[in-house]
Amino acid sequence: MSACRDLKTSLHRLKAIMAAKKQVIIDTDCGIDDAQAIMMALAAPNIEIVGVTCVFGNAAIEHVCQNVLRVLAVCEREGIPVFRGSGVPLVGARNPVSDHFGTDGLGDVLKDKDPQWEEKIQSEHAVNALIRLVTANRKQVSLVALGPLTNLALAVRLDPSFPQKLKDLYIMGGNMEGKGNVTLCAEFNFAMDPESAYIVLEEFLCPTYLATWEYSCRNALTWEFFEQLIQQDAPAAAFMKVITSKCRAYCRETTSNKRYVYFGSGYVSYDAYAMAACIDGSVVTESITCPVRVELQGSMCRGMMALDQTNELKKSHSVFVLTKCDVEKFSQLLLQSLRQPKK
Amino acid sequence: MSACRDLKTSLHRLKAIMAAKKQVIIDTDCGIDDAQAIMMALAAPNIEIVGVTCVFGNAAIEHVCQNVLRVLAVCEREGIPVFRGSGVPLVGARNPVSDHFGTDGLGDVLKDKDPQWEEKIQSEHAVNALIRLVTANRKQVSLVALGPLTNLALAVRLDPSFPQKLKDLYIMGGNMEGKGNVTLCAEFNFAMDPESAYIVLEEFLCPTYLATWEYSCRNALTWEFFEQLIQQDAPAAAFMKVITSKCRAYCRETTSNKRYVYFGSGYVSYDAYAMAACIDGSVVTESITCPVRVELQGSMCRGMMALDQTNELKKSHSVFVLTKCDVEKFSQLLLQSLRQPKK
Amino acid sequence: MSACRDLKTSLHRLKAIMAAKKQVIIDTDCGIDDAQAIMMALAAPNIEIVGVTCVFGNAAIEHVCQNVLRVLAVCEREGIPVFRGSGVPLVGARNPVSDHFGTDGLGDVLKDKDPQWEEKIQSEHAVNALIRLVTANRKQVSLVALGPLTNLALAVRLDPSFPQKLKDLYIMGGNMEGKGNVTLCAEFNFAMDPESAYIVLEEFLCPTYLATWEYSCRNALTWEFFEQLIQQDAPAAAFMKVITSKCRAYCRETTSNKRYVYFGSGYVSYDAYAMAACIDGSVVTESITCPVRVELQGSMCRGMMALDQTNELKKSHSVFVLTKCDVEKFSQLLLQSLRQPKK
């Protein structure tokens, strides 16, 4: 009877913990910084990842799917369902994929490809999975979008009520000051699919938090911290050390790098800033609340995000454009994320 | 035993007929001319309609769904499944719906709305239904698209192999000579969602037949024929007579009507031209085979289709742009379509 | 006294003829067909050419100036002042010049370049000359524009009343059916400088006659006629025979030629159609009177002209878009033009 009571108590506690946990879906074009952000979510005790949806971007969709599976394997969390999403932007493009993190998106250093990877991807399309999971847990799910916003745009087309069923939305993407990293004025994730970024920022009326390119760059960490981060004694840190082995030199190089020209040197794990905001709101210490819009035309400005602080556009919906970060708290989340799995 | 043999023979024959039937999915923004085209398919002995998918356009998506149900009811074919699709264009728009055929798309004359209509629409989304039905019958299904091409564009995003699983594609839309009916240079269905039209004409590499605005206008019928058509003694004819009662005057009016200015007077049932081409290929007596592309920019030309007869665009895929029609055969298909259901 | 009376009579007649003569300024990007058009004007007894203004287009502006001088020399009319105008389009472009008629615009066959040609060009800029000549002869001057419309656009910017001081304006350029010869949907002269074409068609409210690409192609002459034309025994014919010697083969080739694909074979001297309309209005037997506008945006439609026959644009000004030509009269003007100078 005592054993039974103990069990009941345990179950009760478990439920309480589960209830307290934030349900999160991660939509990702899994490159190196996405891997870091996913690990941060996996390590966070208050986060329950209900699914990972994949999208093209840092690599072709096939690579992205495999990268996500690999990150989950490293952290021994293969139970989380992974869904394949769009392999091209909404309106289409010839060569939509970047090789910033190598052809495979994870630094082109991993060799032991899993021949059965396709079987480990759910058969349901990412867009249908997004709709199903969010509909089943209305106002419970936080969506963290780390790549081009194609899957989100498709979700609102297939289910117009999708945005209002979300608890909230965290996006890594866009910019605040007209400075771009992929074209002269546009940030990578938005430039990869400007129409989808436009749709999401016009039609997703749930609470929305934007970690822009400038936000992450202005809150960069030191390269000393990065060394400390990957030298930790855990599989996740070892994995990160391996996948960054080739590109570290490139990332630290100052001459050919826009980040350095505009914002000075430092280690910037873009997607981790959006994820951190979702995991612990107090990591964000300042933000601008205003409507935003994505420019769809132009040779330099296509994909650029503009802030409307003077209500020029007569939009009723405002988003939170993050501006300042508690770098100490953020650093702790990063350190914790690479200590997985607990031995 | 003889009876059994007869039955077997009958079954055999039935199978042969079924096998010979063309499987057709109709994607429609059901206004008056869509209703006419659907009835033409319903009346055709060689056509099996495996589903009707709805899209905004001539009316709001809710009206379109009800209009399709009503047409099927008039023809006593309620068994055909109807699916609800996109209510807005791919990239979004404020007021995407036309009132050319009245607010409800069927002339604003019908009063006995069905309060249970939503239950009669399948719960599956039109885009998922398109993918499922076409995947289950690879290379067997002809898709006839009578409205904005939003559902088709979404289908190829969710299933990149969707186009190659189609038998063929018939589209009412686009133009050949830079003359528009909704803007200065763009045809209604393409102007309603230029991005989707662009996607379909770039990515649907199945055999594609285009009944453009000019094609239908240049092969117009007389108003005398129209009177003969709707005066036939059958529920379908009576229904057509009712729904055209208000707008006939408008359609025949010459001053405010682009069709008359450009092509002269006459009765033009746009969507029926695309459907007729699907039902009986010999209705089309001439066509241009060349690549085409939709212009996405411009104040006058957004949504305009251009023919590339000199291989400027270096596209490998050509479509059939219909130019001449066997008006006699076409008239017979129309007459037959309004004699439903057989008493 | 009798001699004196004769002289008086002669002078009187001369004055009458002069009074009756149409004053014409030719704005040209002098290629082979411009040369033909200029010769047509030189040969016309009712035309007084008060000046020729040059613009880039068929060749670089330096070649254009030399070509005009050469045409005037062949016809022994060196007295007509020639002005140098814009060498680039209004908003600028990298490679604005065509080599359709060879690098020099006159078939790359002429060798005896005049080292003093620059001295024979007036020092006044073409735009200032246009304004001065037209201001001095208000409502007397017909302007015949055979190239990109840059000089005309600049003239209205420097003198907003320039258009209303013109008698009328004849333009070779634009299109009627969305078919282009340089891009998929735009005609050469308009595509070379879409902004200038836009400005002229929006702001030149004088009577305006447009000889479009389709107009000239649809009223093509035979290659037999062309042979007859250049075999005439006169310096002008000999000159035309020389400059067309290289490109005749190319022009008659059917496979790589848009004109043939769209309109069938034949000899088309584009600019001559606009000039003929100015010399003798009865050469034009049919035209559409309506507002027009040039599209400024788009990948295929930039530079395309659209006809607004249904008053979509709410413009008050209409132009004459020529559609049919008295080919016999036109042929006679051509034949006459190459019989110069009279021996």
Next chain:
Amino acid sequence: MSACRDLKTSLHRLKAIMAAKKQVIIDTDCGIDDAQAIMMALAAPNIEIVGVTCVFGNAAIEHVCQNVLRVLAVCEREGIPVFRGSGVPLVGARNPVSDHFGTDGLGDVLKDKDPQWEEKIQSEHAVNALIRLVTANRKQVSLVALGPLTNLALAVRLDPSFPQKLKDLYIMGGNMEGKGNVTLCAEFNFAMDPESAYIVLEEFLCPTYLATWEYSCRNALTWEFFEQLIQQDAPAAAFMKVITSKCRAYCRETTSNKRYVYFGSGYVSYDAYAMAACIDGSVVTESITCPVRVELQGSMCRGMMALDQTNELKKSHSVFVLTKCDVEKFSQLLLQSLRQPKK
């Protein structure tokens, strides 16, 4: 003889001063801040204004011309020639004029209009005057452009060598951070005529200094300083006090004012920042040297200027984008400017 020597000495000094003086042409859409900038130039001992060219912008061209005449009259410098330039943007627009400083551009408070003003304007067009004056003083003339850049764009079209004949070019216009004051992302002078701004920044290869909107806003003065400025005992100060009488309240209002939202409160005399840079280079204490380009397309970004600090555009020409100002020196130039004319 002593007198003669004195005279010689005086003449010598005068020559030396004249030689040392910077020759300046001011191109202006004379509103209140242009008036301030012109007065600054008039008061500067090292500046010789060789002409003022007018352009639409803050007011219609007719008002601009009268405003310039009035400023010169207040400062008793009516001898400086004033030229009328373009009244519309290069490519044309329906309503090109702002009423930020009232309909007349000078606060709508002045009543004694001069009925003879048109006679006081030179008959030569501003664009021809620019070309003539600069050609006559090659590499001697600094051009200070305070309005839309239409006259400059027209000048390079009429004389392609115009830019290289300039000593240098100072522009008030454009922006650095994607923030606009007239549209969401574009600054007034550039938004008024994006094509001309584009042309000038692509084709004027002389040393070019840009006082952007953000530069002037970030170096704002206090409203206390403004009171001190206009309370000075001189006709110029009194004039400035009168013309700012109505709009001071508006300018200081915080709620409807973009400047305050983006940069905080303060008095900003935009055009004076460009003029100050010309008068005394040491007023500018920091600038970015890089290529720039103007975006011509887009609903929000048309007219926006982008800085290319990472050589994305492969342009060879860099401009100086001013970033920091010696506010004390600048204040002294302003104070001095309103002490005119010396009694």
